[in-house]
Amino acid sequence: MTRSPDGRDEWERIKARLRVELGEDVFTSWFARVEFETLVDETVHLSVPTRFLKNWLQSRYRDRLLVLFRESFGTIAQIEFSVRSAMRPVPGAREANEAARRPTPVLVASNAEPSRAGTAPRAAATAGRDDEFAGSPLDARHSFETFVEGRSNGLALAAARRVAESRPGEPVAFNPLYLHASVGLGKTHLLQAIAHAAKAEGRKVLYLTAEHFMYRFVQALMAQSAIAFKEALRGIDLLLIDDMQFLQGKQVQQEFCHTLNSLIDGARQVVVAADRPPADLEMLDERMRSRLAGGLLVDIGAPDLDLRRRIVAHRVEATRKTTPGLMLSAAVIEWVAENVISSARDLDGAVNRLVAHNQLTGRPIDLEMAEAALRDLLRTREPKKVKIEDIQRVVSKHFNVTKADLLSARRTRTVVRPRQIAMYLAKALTPRSLPEIGRRFGNRDHTTVLHAVRKIEEMATADRGFADEIEMLKRMLDA
Structure with missing residues (x-):
């Protein structure tokens, strides 16, 4: 691989990989404003516009970036982040920059007026760093015009x-x-x-x-x-x-x-x-x-097939504006909509991956390529993590009782059986311990939870219809 003298070409390739791995939304929020500065003594220096972004990247993405840079450059010891406002001071603004290096003074609204000349140093620092006070990053593409509407949303x-x-x-x-x-x-x-x-x-x-x-x-x-x-x-x-x-x-x-x-x-x-x-x-x-x-x-519910189909088509049309000549057939769009079912973000990631494979390999985006490119994405998707709150909500709705009933001391049959089923599902579908499950069901003792689990297991073994009902509840929680 031919390496650019200053490493900027390698940084562009790393950003392209991050865009595919993380998806357009995450990449734009956290990496669009990151700039490559220098590579000195096995240390990569990156700059960002705000201190918040620096802290976020250091805590969340430093290890992944280190792996990617090592693949491109070989031996890389560490990655350092700097805030550009501190690196590139404006001539004649010494007081403001000195104030800017102090701990964060004040949070102002995103469209607050800049401070006037002659105000106190703290106000000058605020004026010099308006973007840091503007809140979390906003993606210009997240508008009402680009939101695809369906029955679920x-x-x-x-x-x-x-x-x-x-x-x-x-x-x-x-x-x-x-x-x-x-x-x-x-x-x-x-x-x-x-x-x-x-x-x-x-x-x-x-x-x-x-x-x-x-x-x-x-x-x-x-x-x-x-x-x-x-x-x-x-x-x-x-x-x-x-x-x-x-x-x-x-x-x-x-x-x-x-x-x-x-x-x-x-x-x-x-x-x-x-x-x-x-x-x-x-x-x-x-x-x-x-x-x-x-x-x-x-x-906001999960998108149905019709909404998924329109989300993929919308994403493809948006990508064509920056990738002229991009071709995705209706059959490929339909296949993606039918097979990537969890969220709109996964649909975006699927389209990003298809486009990346097309650009990097030159292969046309047909069904064969789509199946190969997305196989890993579909196979490695983590199963849904069921929460005790989800179990309580589904069981309450199925048996027409309230969550308060499940947590109460009521001993009527219409409440006891759903409560036992919910405890059983919590033990079967979550990693929570018996004592923790007991606390989440009205501070009950762990022996009560154990009795509920054994009772439901016995009933499911003896009654096929009851076992089918338990399986149905599991499928509802996994949907």
């Missing part, structure tokens, strides 16, 4: 449009709007579409992942600027929080709950996304779960 799309089209000062129709779905079904796309549309209307918008929120709050505490952090958050028109299930820490949760209450009470809009409904977010404070559940909860 139509209500979520309608609610998101209503929020985005609201004008400042108008009554808030539902607050908060809470979207929940499994991975890759469009939650992030809708949140970012709301952010783009609302910003276009001149509203003060802040989009953050839960992890980004935690990071900024901790930074504010370290910089002794927590009060300014809180005031900045409460001064926006629209707050969007993604991946709420990752919000950890009692103090962070308390501050978020105060912010949530302040915004809602002030008729400011809040939109939250998570992988499960508020009642199942057991790591959250009960008051916060209650406040989140007090708005509009919308579940």
Whole structure:
């Protein structure tokens, strides 16, 4: 392989591999703004625009990048990340850059006005790093125009449009709007579409992942600027929080709950996304779960065949804009839609892989190539990880009891049998221990769980119809 003198060509090839491995959404969010700087003494130097992005890449992707660089360059000892604002200071802005190297002072809304000349050094630092205060990265392609609507996501799309089209000062129709779905079904796309549309209307918008929120709050505490952090958050028109299930820490949760209450009470809009409904977010404070559940909860379901087919066709059309001459037949699109069934993100990944194989090998994208290119993707996809909350929800719905019944001390037959089945399924389908399962079912002793498991096993052995019912519940949980 011919190597470029400065390594930039190899970096472009590494980025192409990351794009295929991670998918377009993840790649654009975390790697689109990463730049190759130098390779010195077996150390690769990369630069990023924000400190948050630097910390994220160091904690999540350093090892994978090290493997890829070693494949291209041979012996690579380490990878170093630098923040470009610190590397390339603007002439005449010494005070601002010195302030920028201090711990994060304040979080401001994404469209806040830059500070004027002559303000305090802290304000100057804020002005010099607006992009770091703009919240988590927004993907320009995540708009309402690029969102493919179907039966499983139509209500979520309608609610998101209503929020985005609201004008400042108008009554808030539902607050908060809470979207929940499994991975890759469009939650992030809708949140970012709301952010783009609302910003276009001149509203003060802040989009953050839960992890980004935690990071900024901790930074504010370290910089002794927590009060300014809180005031900045409460001064926006629209707050969007993604991946709420990752919000950890009692103090962070308390501050978020105060912010949530302040915004809602002030008729400011809040939109939250998570992988499960508020009642199942057991790591959250009960008051916060209650406040989140007090708005509009919308579940985004898995895409059906028709929606998957349209998602693949839409993705192909978008790719053709940057890859002229790309050819995918209707038969290939149909095959992908029928065989990649878990999420829209997997469908994107399948199209990315087909395009990459076409460009790298020159082979036409036909059914034979599609089957070969996607075989590994389909074969190695991890089975669905069943949660105890999923089991409780499915069993409650199937037997027409409530989750509260399953956790209660009631001993009626209509409650005891579903509870035992749920405990059995929790032991069979999750890695949780008997004591932990007991705690999740109303703080019961592990011997109670063991008795339930043995009872259901005996009934399934003696009654074929009962065994079939248990298998049906397992299939429902694996769907």
